[in-house]
Amino acid sequence: MLSPAASRSSPRHPFASSTARLEVLPSHIDVEEEARLYEQLCSEGAEYSRVHPVRSDSPSIPPSVFSKDIWLDDHSGESRAFARDVKIGGWTNVGDKRGGAYIVYDCAIKTKEDTTIHIHKRYNSFLELEQALHRTLPRHQLHFVPPLPPKTPFARYRPVFLDRRRRQLQYWLSAVLLHPDIGSCKVVRQWVIT
Template structure:
C-alpha cells in the first residue's frame, strides 16, 4: 500500500552490492517486481589514487623552477652568439621593371643590436627564402625552430592586406633567426645580412 503522508519518506528499494575481482563493483537493485537490475561500475570511474600509483615527485613535491637572465652577461653560453636585440620591418618599396613587367617588393628590415646601434638591410622575398633554405641545409636538426615563410601569391602580391600579412610573417621569421644564438652566430646569417646592409 502506498502512503499518501507527505512527511513519510519513500522506502528505499532493496539492493545488493558485490565486489568483483577486477576492482569493479556489481550493484544490483531490485525492481518493483522483485527482479534484480544490475549496474556495473567500471574501475576507471573510481578516482582513488593510492601511494603506489603516485610518482615520487608528486608525493614529495618537485624541485623549484628557476629562471636565469643572461642578457646582460656577454660571456654566458646563451648570449655569446647573440648580437641582435630585435628586428622590425617598417616599410617596403615596390620596384618596377624596365618595361613595367616584373615588379617586385623590397623589404626594409631594421635590426637593433645589443650594443644599441641599428642596421638596415633590404631584402626581397626570394632572398628570405634563400636564407631559410641555407639554414635548413646547415641545421637540419633545427628545422622546426625555423618558421615557414608567408605564402606566395601571383594575383594578390601588391594588395595592401597581403603585403601587411607578408610583412608580419617575414618579421617573425627574422626575429626567430636572429634571436636564436645558434642561427645568429652562424657565418651563413652574418654573411647574408651584412652583405645587404644599406
C-alpha cells in the same frame, strides 16, 4: 580490482595504493622562511666552493652545491646571436609594374650593442637565406627554421597581402635571427651585411 560499476561510483584516490610517505604541504607559504632557507643554501654553496676548489680537469665548471659527484655546466649564459630585436616596418614598391617592379621590405635589426641595422630585402632574399640555412645547418637544427610564407604572384601588389606578408616575414626572420645558435651562424651574418 574494482568492477567497472564500482569504479564509476566511487573514484579511487590517486595515492590509495602508495606505500611511500606522503607529506602534505601547507596552504600558506612563509616567504620570510623561504628567503632565509635560500640564503642558507647560497652560503653553504659558497662555503663548499671555498673548501672544494674547482677540479683541475674541468677548470671552467664549478662543483654543484647539492652533491660532490655532480658537476653542472652553466647553460644560463647569453645567446651567441648578435641580434636582440627584429622588426619589418614596411615595404616599398620599386620600379614600374609594367617594367619589372618588385617589393622591398624594410628590416630593422637591433643588435645587442643597441645599434639598429636597416636593410632592404626582397622576398627572394629571404628565400635564398632559407635555402642556405637548409644547406648548411646541422640536421638537428633544421626544425627551428619555420617555413617561409608561400609565393603569391597574383596578389603581390595588394596592400592587404603585403601587410600580411610583412608580418609573416617578421615572424620568420625573428625566429632565425634571435635563435641562440642559428642567429650566430655565418650564413645569417653574411645575409645581413650583403
